[in-house]
Amino acid sequence: MKQKPTLRDVAQYAGCSITTTSNILQGRHNLYRAETVERVLSAAQVLGYRANHIARSLAKQRTATIGFVLDPNHARLTHNDYAQHVLDGVLAYLEQCDYDVRLISPRSSSLERLWSRIDNGTIDGAILLAPVIGSPLLEWHRHSRLPVVVVGSTLPESYGFTTVDIDNESAMATLTEWVIQQGHRAIGFIKGHPLHWSAQQRERAFRQTLMQWSVPVREEWILQGNYTIESGRRAAEQLLRQSSLPSVVICSDDGSAAGFIQRCTELGVRIPEDLSVAGFDDEPLVQPLVPYLTTIRHDKYQVGYLAAQLLHQQIESGDTLPQRLLLPGTLIVRRSVLPAPALTHFAPPQSTEGGSRP
Amino acid sequence: MKQKPTLRDVAQYAGCSITTTSNILQGRHNLYRAETVERVLSAAQVLGYRANHIARSLAKQRTATIGFVLDPNHARLTHNDYAQHVLDGVLAYLEQCDYDVRLISPRSSSLERLWSRIDNGTIDGAILLAPVIGSPLLEWHRHSRLPVVVVGSTLPESYGFTTVDIDNESAMATLTEWVIQQGHRAIGFIKGHPLHWSAQQRERAFRQTLMQWSVPVREEWILQGNYTIESGRRAAEQLLRQSSLPSVVICSDDGSAAGFIQRCTELGVRIPEDLSVAGFDDEPLVQPLVPYLTTIRHDKYQVGYLAAQLLHQQIESGDTLPQRLLLPGTLIVRRSVLPAPALTHFAPPQSTEGGSRP
DNA sequence: CCATTTTTTGGAATCGCTTCCATACGCGGG
DNA sequence: CCCGCGTATGGAAGCGATTCCAAAAAATGG
Numbered sequence: 001m002k003q004k005p006t007l008r009d010v011a012q013y014a015g016c017s018i019t020t021t022s023n024i025l026q027g028r029h030n031l032y033r034a035e036t037v038e039r040v041l042s043a044a045q046v047l048g049y050r051a052n053h054i055a056r057s058l059a060k061q062r063t064a065t066i067g068f069v070l071d072p073n074h075a076r077l078t079h080n081d082y083a084q085h086v087l088d089g090v091l092a093y094l095e096q097c098d099y100d101v102r103l104i105s106p107r108s109s110s111l112e113r114l115w116s117r118i119d120n121g122t123i124d125g126a127i128l129l130a131p132v133i134g135s136p137l138l139e140w141h142r143h144s145r146l147p148v149v150v151v152g153s154t155l156p157e158s159y160g161f162t163t164v165d166i167d168n169e170s171a172m173a174t175l176t177e178w179v180i181q182q183g184h185r186a187i188g189f190i191k192g193h194p195l196h197w198s199a200q201q202r203e204r205a206f207r208q209t210l211m212q213w214s215v216p217v218r219e220e221w222i223l224q225g226n227y228t229i230e231s232g233r234r235a236a237e238q239l240l241r242q243s244s245l246p247s248v249v250i251c252s253d254d255g256s257a258a259g260f261i262q263r264c265t266e267l268g269v270r271i272p273e274d275l276s277v278a279g280f281d282d283e284p285l286v287q288p289l290v291p292y293l294t295t296i297r298h299d300k301y302q303v304g305y306l307a308a309q310l311l312h313q314q315i316e317s318g319d320t321l322p323q324r325l326l327l328p329g330t331l332i333v334r335r336s337v338l339p340a341p342a343l344t345h346f347a348p349p350q351s352t353e354g355g356s357r358p
Numbered sequence: 359m360k361q362k363p364t365l366r367d368v369a370q371y372a373g374c375s376i377t378t379t380s381n382i383l384q385g386r387h388n389l390y391r392a393e394t395v396e397r398v399l400s401a402a403q404v405l406g407y408r409a410n411h412i413a414r415s416l417a418k419q420r421t422a423t424i425g426f427v428l429d430p431n432h433a434r435l436t437h438n439d440y441a442q443h444v445l446d447g448v449l450a451y452l453e454q455c456d457y458d459v460r461l462i463s464p465r466s467s468s469l470e471r472l473w474s475r476i477d478n479g480t481i482d483g484a485i486l487l488a489p490v491i492g493s494p495l496l497e498w499h500r501h502s503r504l505p506v507v508v509v510g511s512t513l514p515e516s517y518g519f520t521t522v523d524i525d526n527e528s529a530m531a532t533l534t535e536w537v538i539q540q541g542h543r544a545i546g547f548i549k550g551h552p553l554h555w556s557a558q559q560r561e562r563a564f565r566q567t568l569m570q571w572s573v574p575v576r577e578e579w580i581l582q583g584n585y586t587i588e589s590g591r592r593a594a595e596q597l598l599r600q601s602s603l604p605s606v607v608i609c610s611d612d613g614s615a616a617g618f619i620q621r622c623t624e625l626g627v628r629i630p631e632d633l634s635v636a637g638f639d640d641e642p643l644v645q646p647l648v649p650y651l652t653t654i655r656h657d658k659y660q661v662g663y664l665a666a667q668l669l670h671q672q673i674e675s676g677d678t679l680p681q682r683l684l685l686p687g688t689l690i691v692r693r694s695v696l697p698a699p700a701l702t703h704f705a706p707p708q709s710t711e712g713g714s715r716p
Numbered sequence: 717c718c719a720t721t722t723t724t725t726g727g728a729a730t731c732g733c734t735t736c737c738a739t740a741c742g743c744g745g746g
Numbered sequence: 747c748c749c750g751c752g753t754a755t756g757g758a759a760g761c762g763a764t765t766c767c768a769a770a771a772a773a774t775g776g
Contacts, residue, residue, distance in 0.1 A: 004479075004503075006732055017756045022734060032754065048501070052479035054415045055732035058761045063412065065480075068461070084442060091463045100480070103426070103459040105449045121362075121410035121762085122423075122458070143406070145362075288647045364762055375726040380764060390724065413762030416731045479732085 005047040014043035025051065064098060066090075066311060067123040070105040071131050072114070073195070081285050082300055083129055086151055089304025090127060097312055111136055119144050125311045127151055127304075128161075132195040147314040151307045153197045154326065162314065163324040164307040166298040168198045171329030172205035175278060175296050176250060178331055180213050183340030184248045184276065188221035190235045190260060192252035196227070202252045202280065221246045225256040229286070232259025240267055247340050248276035254283035258290050261336070276337040292335040302327060363405040372401035383409065422456060424448075424669060425481040428463040429489050430472070431553070439643055440658055441487055444509055447662025448485060455670055457482075469494055477502050483669045485509055485662075486519075490553040505672040509665045511555045512684065520672065521682040522665040524656040526556045529687030530563035533636055533654050534608060536689055538571050541698030542606040542634065546579035548593045548618060550610035554585070560610045560638065579604050583614040587644070590617025598625055605698050606634035612641035616648050619694070634695040652695045656687040 130152030192199025257279035488510030550557025
């Protein structure tokens with residue numbers, strides 16, 4: 001029908017200047033007589049005026065939009081339950097402060113194109129979702145002034161990113177410690193995806209905790225995984241081929257735990273009677289598969305929510321000092337880990353200073 | 359460090375006008391001498407120029423962005439596997455034509471605010487994700503000139519929306535027909551979410567097919583569900599309380615099918631030996647729960663991809679005639695539906711003309 | 717060598733809104 | 747009667763691109 005009304009139209013209809021109209025529509029009512037305010041407001045109402053955010057953004061040099069950037073290596077959003085929960089949290093927070101989200105899923109190869117897809121003036125800041133090791137996204141940040149918060153990957157501090165993530169190390173330490181306290185001394189491990197920092201951290205915490213408690217680390221029981229059910233199945237086959245077996249296997253994630261358990265069961269090894277298994281993530285998607293899995297739960301929604309909050313603060317304040325926020329996981333004890341068979345007494349932790357862990 | 363370079367900076371550095379620079383950077387190379395082109399390109403290169411899309415959008419009155427609009431009634435993106443697959447498809451298509459996606463999840467109550475969140479000049483078109491019956495989104499469209507494609511809800515034609523969806527009616531008809539052909543004549547049904555058009559359509563197709571084949575419709579076997587596992591469990595309890603039971607239950611979705619089966623099993627009814635069950639959606643999330651479920655599969659990714667394509671065309675061509683695209687589902691036969699016990703011969707379809715269905 | 721094309725290039729308006737700063741007006745005090 | 751100040755309002759310069767159209771330069775032809 002008719003063109004959308006602009007600020008000028010409203011001003012004209014109200015019989016005052018564009019400046020006045022703009023000010024009043026932005027809520028600066030006290031600058032003007034009540035009568036003027038009323039006139040402008042009703043003019044806007046009558047004409048069905050809605051501000052053009054593009055023009056506003058250009059003038060204010062502020063878009064009230066943040067970018068939610070997927071890693072080019074994560075092909076699809078879908079296969080990633082993590083992403084959705086985080087995104088939900090982000091949306092929930094941003095809704096409150098009237099920010100919007102632009103979804104950026106850079107599949108393109110060229111670095112140049114990738115950057116211009118992200119940093120082209122359309123966003124005030126970005127949330128990087130779990131960039132993997134060596135991701136081009138990390139490189140890009142050096143060239144950009146844009147506030148950025150990384151979620152789902154706790155990069156080494158040297159990268160200088162503000163980060164919100166779960167505390168992989170301490171959560172895995174807690175889990176491992178608990179397993180040891182159940183009397184286990186023969187402990188296997190399934191590693192996570194080799195390109196994820198979280199996988200590195202979980203493995204490191206696992207190894208360290210074993211050492212602290214003087215539990216031997218048996219490399220042949222440490223198997224490669226990649227955060228998928230399939231990789232858990234493969235790990236099972238590999239492990240069961242060996243002559244001596246651990247009494248428990250700690251998995252870097254619930255997916256591989258589920259695959260591991262599945263394959264073990266198929267091969268006649270009963271879980272947890274013959275072999276205990278622990279997971280990590282309390283993944284709702286695998287929960288129905290192995291409802292009895294002992295695991296670590298953490299709040300991904302919260303990660304997103306806090307990341308959005310932090311980013312929002314950085315944008316508003318202009319202060320981009322890197323911070324890091326690590327949310328604790330909680331141990332969920334179910335039935336998949338039984339106390340170790342014979343052993344009940346065993347060595348106390350090596351007395352360095354790795355005393356009590358929160 | 360330094361401010362981001364603007365077009366003016368590049369022009370100045372290259373020693374030519376802004377117009378020239380703009381033209382060349384937009385690829386109109388043939389307008390200028392090769393030498394000029396070279397100069398501008400390298401200037402842009404050296405300065406690390408990246409066009410400001412906000413300014414571009416304002417000038418061109420085109421944002422190269424579409425809105426992916428969730429229904430205010432779908433609280434979270436997460437609980438919706440459908441949404442993610444569609445979104446993946448959308449992203450995949452838009453990537454190709456250099457469009458971006460703005461995620462709009464309107465939780466606000468006020469209609470006025472809702473509109474201004476969507477139609478504020480920041481998008482060229484919108485994809486409405488499965489608006490429910492009575493959604494304010496549908497109302498909004500009347501007032502707007504924005505090209506819109508609805509996915510996941512096949513609205514009545516009278517709404518005048520372009521639509522991409524799976525063909526609920528014919529898929530459910532296919533499934534029901536197949537069940538009947540397995541010899542079943544005592545058929546129960548679990549309905550979908552009462553606010554979804556898809557639920558209505560699936561139910562209608564179910565009833566119609568039964569009538570076409572002169573199979574009696576027993577209202578006491580038609581149970582309310584709402585596309586969740588929990589609602590399937592409730593339906594099971596309700597059904598099993600009855601004195602006479604159907605030989606098969608067709609569920610409006612895999613979720614309720616899974617819940618139904620779960621609860622039946624708990625109550626000592628064996629599936630499919632005692633009772634056959636069919637689902638709908640081939641939901642990957644419940645697949646591990648009931649891997650033997652006979653169901654209808656459809657391609658949600660494709661829905662998103664085609665919706666984006668259609669929307670893109672409408673934006674580019676300016677032609678907004680409502681179209682509708684219904685993608686067929688395919689019957690996935692697994693083990694959860696057995697041939698009906700005694701009966702092998704039964705009435706042929708009523709000879710209207712509901713002959714063979716693709 | 718000049719008029720006429722053709723090829724290159726640039727001036728300036730525009731997109732819709734924000735915001736700095738100037739102007740106009742009314743009023744009490746010196 | 748004039749100065750200065752507070753209150754209301756508007757003018758105009760951006761923001762960083764695009765694009766229409768005209769001007770300048772080079773090429774063509776008679």
